[in-house]
Amino acid sequence: MGVNLDNKLVVALSSRALFDFEAENRVFDEQGDHAYEALQLERTQVPAKPGVAFPLVKKLLAFNDDGEHRVEVVILSRNDPVSGLRVFHSAKMQGLNLERGVFTKGAPPFRYLRPLGAHLFLSANPEDVQGALDSSFPAARVFSASVVDAARHPNELRIAFDGDAVLFSDEAEQIFQADGLDAFQAHEAKHVARPLPPGPFKPLLEALHRLQRAAGEAVPVRLRTALVTARSAPAHERAIRTLMQWGIEVDEAMFLGGLQKGPFLREFEPDFFFDDQLAHCESAALAGPTGHVAAGVVNLRRA
Template sequence: MAVDLAGKLRVGISSRALFELGESHALFETRGVEEYSSYQIAHENEPLGEGVAFGLVKKLLALKNQHEESSVEVILLSRNSADTGLRIFNAIEHHGLNITRAVFSRGETPWKYAEALGVHLFLSADAGDVRLALGAGIAAATILPSTVGDNPSPQLRIAFDGDAVVFSDEAELIYKTRGLEAFIEHERSKANTPLASGPFRPFLEALHRIQRNTNPQDSPIRTALVTARNAPTHKRVIHTLRAWGVRIDEAVFLGGVEKGPVLKAFGADIFFDDQAAHCDSARQHVATGHVPVTSVQRA
């Protein structure tokens, strides 16, 4: 009998986002696949350290099967072969992670399996794979290097940028091409017109489906919108979320203030942004995923 994953929050993650594989990946890049394979097989019983997204995955798995409505499935999507992937599965077992499904694509991009499995979020250390997933309409982000530790709170806390991430980049394009004053006037005139969807709307909605069955004060998930917008451009954001029927627990309208310290104050387990400068600020304080949006994703 086929297993139905419908109704579950599905997250696909690469092995390099989940575990620390810097040494072996450097070997792959400098000495090739054969040396890499031999190394992984020779060390397959040695535990791997935690990667940047490990804390996020641990908290996602803590939600798994707490309630029927909030069940979560984390799926490993790896460029390893099944042979070298044995070390990854041994590490999963060592760390006690309830991950039972995996794809090992032996060098090919695994993003197409993210699409086939209907994942709501795909996290990878490979920016090329992330761009392909975004082009197919999947919420995806490149996990950036960071040395920050895990957030000790048991609550899963996820923060999002607005334009080009949760919302389309229609307004951001006006800012980039016509300047701040044109952006403000455009958003003032469109204050009651909902923004089009960005790539992360389906993921945010999947989180909301879990949240709506819990008391906001006791919810296992807390979300935040951390945006460079400020008044009066905040109105369109609020009206858009109302139109979608989506709950955001916290909203921070920074008007260009550095995001990193604010995200640390929120206690984000991960933050998603399309702007490299914001990501560089954020990753000094919290795990960060870069969303390399291109014209393919424009509404």
């Protein structure tokens, strides 16, 4: 019987999402791919520093610590195969058990998400992230300047999500952008009993909760989730009722009414936070690993 990744949480990410290759990437930008490849080959045995997604990956892989294969992490990178040697060496030296990778030497790698059955794609390349989102995969562009602390709360995996255009569709956000706050509040009050349509990251939240249920008490890591949204009362009610209708619980919910999210996330200390608005991502990156979800009307207008 062939190997498959059915019934596993599959995370695909670029080498720059997992490791801090920003200095090497500057060599690529300034001197080209041959200089980049030579530098990575020269540094094959030098472990790369943790990147934005390192804490997330480290804790997800801990769900396999009892010997049960529940999580698969795959490198999906525009790097050349030679540079991929350093990625795998760095993973081994950092204690990450990675077995699979696809290196495309500049070609778009997101087309391999479908055969992987990926639940999440993280990359520093905005075109690859957009391609993944357009193909209906949860995906985010990592903020390379995010604060990264892989040592904090070692037995808890903390993930925070924005609501509209991330967990939920941007149906309500479109009202807000077109007609303002009063129209948005009135629309949400009128439709409070009607669940919001799902957004691009609902499948990931569902998969994370399935992972926690499957692991039970067998592994020491516990999942803690948060909804961090600019919504305020009374529009908060529809968001809560939507999660209830989906049968999904979050541990914390922050209805901030337009306040900056960074200070609140600094207290939550996420291993990753997903938001569709760049201003919120910039604030959040000061608190922890952050990814921009280029979905919804806000990003369509920017494009």
